[in-house]
Amino acid sequence: MRAIAMLCSLAILPLCFQSAFSQCLPAPPPPAACTGSEPAALNNEILTPGITKWYAGPVASFSQLTLRGGTLIICSDLTINNLTIDSGTVIIRPGARLTAGSSAGLTLRGGCAIYNYGTFEITSHLSMEGPYSSASRPNIVMNASTAASCRSFNYYIINDPWSYFINYGLAQFHGIITDNNSRAGSVCLGPSSELRQSVVINKIKDTYRAPSGNACLSVASYSQFLDTLTNDPTVLTCVASGHTSATGGSNRPNAWGEATLFPACANCTGLTLLPVTPRAERLPAPESGSRATPRVFPNPCTTVVQISWLAGKKPAAVSILDNMGQMVYHCRMSRSAGNSLSVTLPPGLAAGSYRVKLLYASSVEVLQLIKK
Numbered sequence: 436m437r438a439i440a441m442l443c444s445l446a447i448l449p450l451c452f453q454s455a456f457s458q459c460l461p462a463p464p465p466p467a468a469c470t471g472s473e474p475a476a477l478n479n480e481i482l483t484p485g486i487t488k489w490y491a492g493p494v495a496s497f498s499q500l501t502l503r504g505g506t507l508i509i510c511s512d513l514t515i516n517n518l519t520i521d522s523g524t525v526i527i528r529p530g531a532r533l534t535a536g537s538s539a540g541l542t543l544r545g546g547c548a549i550y551n552y553g554t555f556e557i558t559s560h561l562s563m564e565g566p567y568s569s570a571s572r573p574n575i576v577m578n579a580s581t582a583a584s585c586r587s588f589n590y591y592i593i594n595d596p597w598s599y600f601i602n603y604g605l606a607q608f609h610g611i612i613t614d615n616n617s618r619a620g621s622v623c624l625g626p627s628s629e630l631r632q633s634v635v636i637n638k639i640k641d642t643y644r645a646p647s648g649n650a651c652l653s654v655a656s657y658s659q660f661l662d663t664l665t666n667d668p669t670v671l672t673c674v675a676s677g678h679t680s681a682t683g684g685s686n687r688p689n690a691w692g693e694a695t696l697f698p699a700c701a702n703c704t705g706l707t708l709l710p711v712t713p714r715a716e717r718l719p720a721p722e723s724g725s726r727a728t729p730r731v732f733p734n735p736c737t738t739v740v741q742i743s744w745l746a747g748k749k750p751a752a753v754s755i756l757d758n759m760g761q762m763v764y765h766c767r768m769s770r771s772a773g774n775s776l777s778v779t780l781p782p783g784l785a786a787g788s789y790r791v792k793l794l795y796a797s798s799v800e801v802l803q804l805i806k807k
Contacts, residue, residue, distance in 0.1 A: 458646050459623035462579035465528055465552045467511035476500065476507055479490050482523060485748065495576075504546075509553070516558075522567070528554045534558060543598065546572035550579045551604075557587035562621065563598030565616070574598035578606050581627065590634075593617040593642075602628045602650075610634030610657075613642040624650035624670065629703050633657070637664050641692065643717065645669040651703035652694070660683050663692035668801045673700035694793055695799055696756060703736045724807055729793055735805040736780070742791060743775035744803075750793040750800075756773035757789055 451566025467557035476488035491510035502523030518535040536558030545567030583604035594614035603625035626648030653673040659681035755764035
């Protein structure tokens with residue numbers, strides 16, 4: 436096979452990076468199941484500091500409810516047409532559902548938290564804007580378990596350095612905008628989580644993280660980047676065939692960063708999301724005999740490079756990507772393939788750093804390589 440750019444470093448990239456978190460903020464334990472004897476939340480109520488109310492009744496709809504430092508716990512199925520959270524906490528228990536929004540958009544300004552263990556549906560734009568947030572008073576929206584589901588057909592805007600979206604389950608948005616005042620790590624994806632978006636708009640470097648294992652991001656139609664999206668290869672990014680990326684001005688088309696890209700990918704269903712085991716940063720020069728880890732040799736390389744892997748652990752495919760995340764080579768491995776692949780680099784391939792990705796059924800291994 437003609438292998439396109441064999442990025443030739445013997446190093447396997449470390450898959451966890453430091454930014455806002457060395458791991459996603461862990462979820463607090465959900466509150467105990469409702470008994471029906473707790474103080475019940477009422478329509479048009481205002482919950483102030485020290486006040487906790489529950490909703491455990493039949494399916495119902497409130498016109499309005501306001502949190503000003505209090506706590507609301509959802510145990511059944513409630514719709515709040517106008518939810519205001521000046522500060523305070525909303526907890527949606529496993530199996531419960533909250534449908535909420537606001538005619539002016541749901542805005543979290545500081546000291547606000549929404550922990551979803553069930554189903555959270557947002558009927559308006561959701562914004563985290565400050566200015567009353569801080570390290571001790573962050574804004575947090577968290578899909579808090581693998582069974583949790585969060586959905587909005589509107590924009591989710593993060594425009595504050597102390598505001599975070601953390602996903603451990605399935606989240607679906609029209610689009611997340613990580614705006615000018617957001618920070619690295621403001622979108623943190625737990626292992627095996629899935630984030631589906633029609634649109635990605637990113638203005639700050641490395642806002643997306645998957646520090647603890649593979650997570651899937653799918654993008655259906657459009658992206659706009661003023662800086663790179665992620666420094667984590669564990670952000671497995673499924674880009675639909677009809678996707679376009681903004682060009683011109685300060686835009687950086689397809690600036691996915693270190694994300695593992697799957698072009699012409701309909702959804703995350705076919706991607707494995709199992710955690711990737713971090714590897715040593717340096718491997719010894721290749722020797723005869725058994726190999727204990729994948730390697731690329733020689734490194735740096737000029738024309739031909741050899742990619743090898745552990746006997747008995749053959750990848751389903753080998754991909755090579757440039758530093759913009761664009762695939763420059765892809766080879767599906769046949770059943771008869773051995774333990775290595777010889778790659779002849781294409782004429783005119785620019786010198787520089789590339790990535791080789793070994794795609795297994797249950798993991799992805801990433802090797803950095805240098806072409807002279």
